[in-house]
Amino acid sequence: MKQQGKDLGLCLCTVCRQLNGSDDSHCSRCGSELHVRDYSSLQKSWALLITAAILLVPANLYPITVLTNQGKVRHDTIFSGIIHLVQSDMFPIAIIVFIASILVPWVKIIGLATYLCAISFNLPISKKKLMVGFHIIEWIGRWSMLDLFVISLTVALVNMGQLLDAKPAPAATAFALVILLTQLAAKVLDTRLLWDRLENQDDTN
Ligand SMILES: [Zn+2]
Numbered sequence: 001m002k003q004q005g006k007d008l009g010l011c012l013c014t015v016c017r018q019l020n021g022s023d024d025s026h027c028s029r030c031g032s033e034l035h036v037r038d039y040s041s042l043q044k045s046w047a048l049l050i051t052a053a054i055l056l057v058p059a060n061l062y063p064i065t066v067l068t069n070q071g072k073v074r075h076d077t078i079f080s081g082i083i084h085l086v087q088s089d090m091f092p093i094a095i096i097v098f099i100a101s102i103l104v105p106w107v108k109i110i111g112l113a114t115y116l117c118a119i120s121f122n123l124p125i126s127k128k129k130l131m132v133g134f135h136i137i138e139w140i141g142r143w144s145m146l147d148l149f150v151i152s153l154t155v156a157l158v159n160m161g162q163l164l165d166a167k168p169a170p171a172a173t174a175f176a177l178v179i180l181l182t183q184l185a186a187k188v189l190d191t192r193l194l195w196d197r198l199e200n201q202d203d204t205n
Pocket residue numbers: 013014015016017018027028029030031032
């Protein structure tokens with residue numbers, strides 16, 4: 001049986017990392033409020049994640065860029081933009097856009113939803129799978145800037161052309177919010193809730 005801080009009567013301050021007794025209500029060093037476990041973080045995380053999932057609909061259905069080429073206006077959604085890149089023989093860029101705009105947001109939303117379900121409903125998912133997934137989500141988090149990189153790259157590439165003008169369209173706002181909200185949903189979750197569940201489960205998978 002592994003011992004946790006709370007079994008030893010200890011509670012870590014989330015602000016300054018000072019160790020306090022689990023009976024203390026405020027940190028002895030910085031005075032912040034102490035929580036042995038932040039169960040409300042689960043609700044906040046769910047709320048942010050569901051909002052992100054809803055915003056994913058307009059982000060994919062509405063045009064994300066407006067291109068003006070010699071007076072012709074072209075509206076592209078994320079998907080039609082990728083098709084357009086493939087047809088224009090810009091295959092490597094199409095792959096980057098696909099990963100940044102479709103794969104990454106979906107993996108993040110599905111991954112986070114799996115964690116929240118695992119904690120909320122005690123799903124029978126093995127320790128190993130949850131751990132591997134947790135590291136994948138963490139690793140993907142570092143790549144969220146890729147979306148911004150892709151947008152600036154696309155605009156730079158397009159503006160190199162003569163009479164071409166690229167502007168972000170309504171879906172760009174929704175898309176930026178999806179990225180922001182999934183980041184926040186992962187950030188607000190008290191991960192100690194996940195470890196609690198893993199420690200209780202005696203699986204060897
Ligand atoms: Zn503190």
